[in-house]
Structures are given as structure tokens and as C-alpha cells.
Amino acid sequence: MDLTPGKIFLADQRGITESNILRRYSTFNFEKYNDEHRQPSGTLFVCNDETIAAGKLIFFLSKEDSYQIFFPVTGGLDIVQGGKEFSVDTGQIQILNVGKGEVLEISNPYPNDVINYIQIGITTDLFLLRASEMLYNFDFDKNQNQLIEIISNPQKLSFKLSAGIFAGREEVTYKLQNTDYKLFCFVIDGAFEI
Template structure:
């Protein structure tokens, strides 16, 4: 079987930044981390896996006009942008419009526990929605990919699923001209013939549909369709 075009971003080859407050793994080039093989994938220029210790705050300087997508994995996060505060819990995803040069505060509201979240950054010049319209709630449905974000005003679609071992699902793209980025949260998957483990990313293009098979129980994947 001929493999469709793709690129794997292995978890253990990500850039690592550690401070007294933060531990960050960057899939793509970010701040002081640079690797010639980790250039942005289309308009997706940021995929960070970040943990903040209890009660602390970190700051994010936006380098592109973009939509920033925050997905709490363990615990919740508090975001402060342009003087407005946004509380985001697990089971929610917050998207924020950010202009180049804007600074965002990201804090851990729990004094004694570390939190973990995923942040995607997607380049765009079109800001058609307010932040209050871009808080999305979701509940996983076992062995199904659920559509979490699918709004014609946004240049991407985001789905996710939790699967038992050997469960399969097919994701159909809305256009063969679109690109797909999958990110594994937990467990292992085989995606179009490629073995993927926790916190691995996979970029795919020139495709109409993608087959995903979970190889472990409670395997969690996020699927980002780009190019709308």
C-alpha cells in the first residue's frame, strides 16, 4: 500500500523549555527553539504542550496575526487578554483572536497542582468572531470522533475522540485541498500506516480521508483540518 504524503513530529524530538514556572514542549520552531525540520505546517505554526506549576503565571507573546486555541488536558487555565479574563476548564476549548505583538497571560488557578494544556496557533488575517463566541464545550463519546469546532467563520475544523484498542474510524476531509494535523494526547494509534504514540503529531496532505486505528485503550486523538 502506498503511503499518502505526510510528516511525523515525534514527541521526543520536540523542543524543550523549562523554567521555575513552566515546562514547554514545542512541536514547531518557537522562541529559542529552532530546527530546520520543524517549520510550520501550512497556517499551523504553533503546537505547544505546556505545564504550569501551582498558582503561577506565564506570558505568551504572539508572533503572528492568528487564532490561538487552548485545550486544557489536566486541570483548567485562566487566560488574560486585553484586560479580559477567560477561565477554561477540561471539556472546554477557548479560541482567541491575537494580533502580532500582543501579549497573553496564562495562569494556573490551582495553588497545589500542576496543569497541562495544548496550544495551537493558526495564522489568519480574518477575525470574524469575539472571544466570548469562541468557547466550545465538548464531551467525549467512546469510539467516535466528535466535531468540537466547525464554524464557517473560522479557517479550521477541530475534532477529537477517545477509543478502545482496535477501534477504527475514518475521517473525511471537506476538501482534498485541505491539510490535516493529528495530535495524540494519550495511548497509541496507527494513522494511515504510521505508528503514533502520546504527544506525537502527524501532518498529512493530498488526501480525501484518513483512517485511524487505536492500538491501546483510552487512546485520545485531536484532529485539526486546515485550509478553509
Template structure:
């Protein structure tokens, strides 16, 4: 039963960009992809699911002063921002401060393997941390939602978990005024009465806590709480 206001972003309704180097699925409007129903969710304006072929490079032009969050799902990526290099592997999340108009180089260091990563963009006018301070390591714990990023200098909290079928967890918001966004990496979940499958997204607001139930084994979910 759906009792709270929310919006589902179905995986098969995302924008698709495909080149010889890159395959990108965009949950929100991005570059040439536009849909009137895919406007940003508050300060969260970017949620891209990207795959880069072996040994290749792609570029990202930042359209907002923002924090860009990179989370490899398979393999790892190398990032070059302002002449500085950052290597990010599975089990890590890198956050970068980016100003409007800045260009980021993203490359796949593996010659023979495709890498897949999720990129989130959150608008902010305040950069209180250096990029070197914003590499976060994590290990998923079965049937637990762990905090990956929870730093008072950042305007969001990022959590993730891997669950067996029928396992439940309740996510408690730090404030009902914050916004909740979840992205399913793998498997299926029921979240506040809404059925969610792999690579679906869900935005919720005006809510104090969120109930999540895994519907398949090894189901993986990401949770962003935004508005700190």
C-alpha cells in the first residue's frame, strides 16, 4: 500500500546513449536526453548507469556546481579532474567537487573487460572537503544496510545493503524534511508498497522512515538521503 508521496523511475524508461566506447542509461534528463517526467529530484540532478569498454576513455562535462559520486559495480575506473588522478575500485566510492563547466576524464584501466559504474550528481554551492578526503571504502554485510558515507560536511548520506529474499530493513530518516532516493543495483525489492526491480529508482519525500523488503536472493540496494 502506497501511503507516502513518491515517484518511480523505471529502468526500461531511462534515456539511452550508446557509442563504440560507452553505454549510458540516464534516470534524469542528461545531455541530449529529455523527458518532461524526468526532471531532477531536488538537488539530485544526475543518476547515470554507465559501462565503458576495455581500455577506453570517456568525458563528463559538469553542468552544475556539484558533488559527483562514482561507485564502480564491476571492475574499477580511473578519474582525472583538474590534473589529479583518482583510481576507484569495486568496494569504494569516490566523491569529487566539480564546478560548472569543468570536464572530467573517466577511463577503463582494464584492456579486455567492460566496467560498469553508477554516477550521482548532487547540486551544492559549498565544497568543504578535498577530493583526496572523499574516497570511501566499504564491505557489504548480508541483511544489513550499512552507511558508506555519513559526513557532516556533505549534504547527503549514502547507504547500501545486500539482502536475502524476504529480509526486511527499516531506514530511519535523519529528518522528515530530507529527501529519500533509492536505486536498485540487483534483484527485486518492495519499498513502501512499491515493487522495484534492478536499476529502477524511487524518490520519496515527507517521510520519517522507509520500509524495504528484498524479494530475491542477493538483492542489492543503494539509498541516498539528501538535504542535510
């Protein structure tokens, strides 16, 4: 097996933004966080782990034409784009086509609980799908210790997305379809080896 050099972005080296409304950990440079070693990776330019306080909202200003991917970890979230509202719950991923300069309103619909979600941004110059076609469902309970292929349509999107929950010392093999492709792994919790 050929080994490919990689780069590890350690969790404790992420940029942090914190207020009474939001706690954001940024893997790459984002808003006021800037580090020469945290440049975007190809078309992947946003990878944030965000927590919003109960009943609060934040705004996201897109710096690029992009797909913005929302992956709830704890609780659901509401997103308003151009007057249209999208509700996304755990077990779902919502992708939105977002133009450069466009603003999204992201809110916590729960009056007493915080929410946590992952936001991923991938640059694109093609907007081929409506947002209603880009809500994906998955079930970790039915697919323990394996990668679930959530997004796998490279004809319509320029990327694939898989996710999984693994018990200690479980393994999975992921094979890239093309040597020109890149693999980005994000571990929410626990130790890992790649």
C-alpha cells in the first residue's frame, strides 16, 4: 500500500471565538482567526465546530460561492436563506448553495438547550441542485462501526461525505476513487489513527 503524506490539524490548535451566544472552533482561518498554518485545503475553506446558546441566533456571511454543509451533532438548527427557512435535525445533513456575499441566519430553536453542529464550506462555481434536494438522512444506530456514505453523487456535487460512530479499536478502510482526490477526516470525539 502506498502511503500519502498528510497534515493533522490538532483540536487544541483551532481558532476559538466565544461569546454568551456562540462558541466556535475553526479548523481553518475564519473571520478574525488567522494563522499561517491554517490555510484552506483545496476547495475546503470552512470547517467549524459551533455551539449556539438556547434560543439565540447568529449570522454567517459567505466569503465565496460555496456549498455550506450543516451537520447537527446535538439538537437541531434552523437556517434562513433568502427568506426561506430550513430545519435540520440530528441524523440529517443540509447543504445550501450560498453565493459570495450572501448572509445566512442560523438559530437555535430550543429555548432551554444549547445546540452543537459542524459547518463545512466547499467552494464551487456550479449550483446545480435546489436546497430541497440537498437534505440527506442517515442513521448511526443501524450502521455501527462503519462509514455511512451520506453524499455520494459526484455527478451533481464535487465531493463525497461519509460519517460514522465507532467503538474503541474498530477499523474501517476507505479507498479513494482517484489518486487526484483528497481525503479530509474530522474527528468529533475520541482517539484515531489514519
